[in-house]
Amino acid sequence: MSQTELNADVKKALDALTGKTIKHVFFVACGGSLSVMYPAKYLLDRHSAALPSDCYNADEFVQRDPKTLNADSLVILCSMTGTTKETLRAAEHARSKGATTIGLSVDPSSPLSKAVEFPVRFEAPYTTGVPIDAVDSNYSRLYQIVMGLVKIYDGVDKLSPFLASLGNLQTAIDKAHVHFADLFETYAPRFKDESVVYTVASGASYGAAYSFAICVLMEMQWINSQAIHANEFFHGPFEVLDKDRAFIMMMGLDETRPLEERAKGFLDRFGSPEKIMVLDAQELDLTGIDDEFKGNLVPLIFFDALWRFAYKLADLRQHTMLEGRRYMKKISY
Amino acid sequence: MSQTELNADVKKALDALTGKTIKHVFFVACGGSLSVMYPAKYLLDRHSAALPSDCYNADEFVQRDPKTLNADSLVILCSMTGTTKETLRAAEHARSKGATTIGLSVDPSSPLSKAVEFPVRFEAPYTTGVPIDAVDSNYSRLYQIVMGLVKIYDGVDKLSPFLASLGNLQTAIDKAHVHFADLFETYAPRFKDESVVYTVASGASYGAAYSFAICVLMEMQWINSQAIHANEFFHGPFEVLDKDRAFIMMMGLDETRPLEERAKGFLDRFGSPEKIMVLDAQELDLTGIDDEFKGNLVPLIFFDALWRFAYKLADLRQHTMLEGRRYMKKISY
Numbered sequence: 139m140s141q142t143e144l145n146a147d148v149k150k151a152l153d154a155l156t157g158k159t160i161k162h163v164f165f166v167a168c169g170g171s172l173s174v175m176y177p178a179k180y181l182l183d184r185h186s187a188a189l190p191s192d193c194y195n196a197d198e199f200v201q202r203d204p205k206t207l208n209a210d211s212l213v214i215l216c217s218m219t220g221t222t223k224e225t226l227r228a229a230e231h232a233r234s235k236g237a238t239t240i241g242l243s244v245d246p247s248s249p250l251s252k253a254v255e256f257p258v259r260f261e262a263p264y265t266t267g268v269p270i271d272a273v274d275s276n277y278s279r280l281y282q283i284v285m286g287l288v289k290i291y292d293g294v295d296k297l298s299p300f301l302a303s304l305g306n307l308q309t310a311i312d313k314a315h316v317h318f319a320d321l322f323e324t325y326a327p328r329f330k331d332e333s334v335v336y337t338v339a340s341g342a343s344y345g346a347a348y349s350f351a352i353c354v355l356m357e358m359q360w361i362n363s364q365a366i367h368a369n370e371f372f373h374g375p376f377e378v379l380d381k382d383r384a385f386i387m388m389m390g391l392d393e394t395r396p397l398e399e400r401a402k403g404f405l406d407r408f409g410s411p412e413k414i415m416v417l418d419a420q421e422l423d424l425t426g427i428d429d430e431f432k433g434n435l436v437p438l439i440f441f442d443a444l445w446r447f448a449y450k451l452a453d454l455r456q457h458t459m460l461e462g463r464r465y466m467k468k469i470s471y
Numbered sequence: 472m473s474q475t476e477l478n479a480d481v482k483k484a485l486d487a488l489t490g491k492t493i494k495h496v497f498f499v500a501c502g503g504s505l506s507v508m509y510p511a512k513y514l515l516d517r518h519s520a521a522l523p524s525d526c527y528n529a530d531e532f533v534q535r536d537p538k539t540l541n542a543d544s545l546v547i548l549c550s551m552t553g554t555t556k557e558t559l560r561a562a563e564h565a566r567s568k569g570a571t572t573i574g575l576s577v578d579p580s581s582p583l584s585k586a587v588e589f590p591v592r593f594e595a596p597y598t599t600g601v602p603i604d605a606v607d608s609n610y611s612r613l614y615q616i617v618m619g620l621v622k623i624y625d626g627v628d629k630l631s632p633f634l635a636s637l638g639n640l641q642t643a644i645d646k647a648h649v650h651f652a653d654l655f656e657t658y659a660p661r662f663k664d665e666s667v668v669y670t671v672a673s674g675a676s677y678g679a680a681y682s683f684a685i686c687v688l689m690e691m692q693w694i695n696s697q698a699i700h701a702n703e704f705f706h707g708p709f710e711v712l713d714k715d716r717a718f719i720m721m722m723g724l725d726e727t728r729p730l731e732e733r734a735k736g737f738l739d740r741f742g743s744p745e746k747i748m749v750l751d752a753q754e755l756d757l758t759g760i761d762d763e764f765k766g767n768l769v770p771l772i773f774f775d776a777l778w779r780f781a782y783k784l785a786d787l788r789q790h791t792m793l794e795g796r797r798y799m800k801k802i803s804y
Binding site for chain 2: 164168171180189198201202205206333340356360362372377404440
């Protein structure tokens, strides 16, 4: 696939939507797959006046059964393997209401791919161990869908610069790995014995903070965590801060950066530098990414970069990543 | 005020909205005040096909500046004192876009009351120390607004049974205090030395879990916490569970109860009973609350009941509630 063309699966879905009435978008998934929906909603919020949207955990979506869900809804679902039961139920529920469904998974023959009208295949390094280009990731596919919707329903076509930016994302990620290597090397030993590590972010980056907190720190390392919204931090959570408390602070480039800067200022005042790891996107080389979309693409760099930190932490804790689970995919529940 | 009449401030706002086009509702606040917006959105999601909505932290709302925000938007804000700077900025931002604004605070002359078109006064025991009737609380006012909107924009008038239910809420809360007293007495000593206590809930009750995690455990007791969504629990967070880990599990009566039941089942299997405190609404006497609205009113009982547990915990930890803060309202930030 050329880096400036829409993914073929995405194009098929968008072509089918052209001319069709859509009044509401639901982003529906669980856990790590839900976390990538948050930046997608941020992108849609910023660019679409025509399409309100909600992000829901799949079972919450089914049981809550929002009354805005109907034949004029688009429901976008994601499950890496395409087998997550909650997400399959959500796809069935959406179709029973007449909604249009798009389902992202790595396998075109997965149950999710079969359950939706428009399956979209993406690539994930965690399934095959083979490095991928970020343009083929789930978040890239999601972003393409969102900007395609903006073109159709708001009549604003920014696909070309957006796709060009996505095409340059992997290079930016590779450079970020080099840039953050020393930081991760320094902080992994400092964090290895922590029983609690918080992540802090806002706006487009909140999903990356959520993903790292629940899928890496809690799930794979059994470290207590919470993704704290950078402004909500000041309305309660900041009281747990002292010189011993560990935080990972994400400083993005989206419109909510001032919230993150304020939180960082407070962490600098009352925390200790050895326990506050700051990922600042201002330090990154983002050549080839359009200024307008830097804020949206930075969280995708955070998502990816932090995996290296996770593996470094796992090595030091002698708590391997995927094998370190005690319940997930080991017992039935 | 009779328990079956709309609050006068709410009525004034609803009267002004009648005949006015509203296409989107934004629930905007910070921290504890944001937490009461979540059940309000749940209620609106369940009852309105006409009004999509979003819940945003106030600074996030201003900076994200969703493109759906315009003259056809209704922005509902809440700040107990009416002085929260982020919420005031959000009110100004909303008005600059031509949106209709409703602002809830305890003081009709507060900056928030002055910043919005429709101020709504509510009562809070935490400001005066004097017990209130729950029908005069912020969540009751919010719920009245929501069901009023459903009447105007969906043509479905359920105000009468809803108001009657709200009128009987305080009695249900008083009974819940008695019902939960033994539970709190038993669990306060078990939780007093915990460094991490999670709260778990879904649907209408998620806001109560969020509030207790960030405003009580973290803010007032410096206990590490996170409000874990009952299904997201299975997609990462559950890996931190072992026989020593403390959880507060809320079992509501809304449509998402099966999610909470599944999480409780897992906690029962792998946690230890001494560390899992379960608040089950099925055990409560909810006389006078309409069956249709029990699920919506239960979280308001949880919000209130858990304060007693918080005070009990504070006594045992010798860490007073409001005086136990080190930053909030003590330093400038």
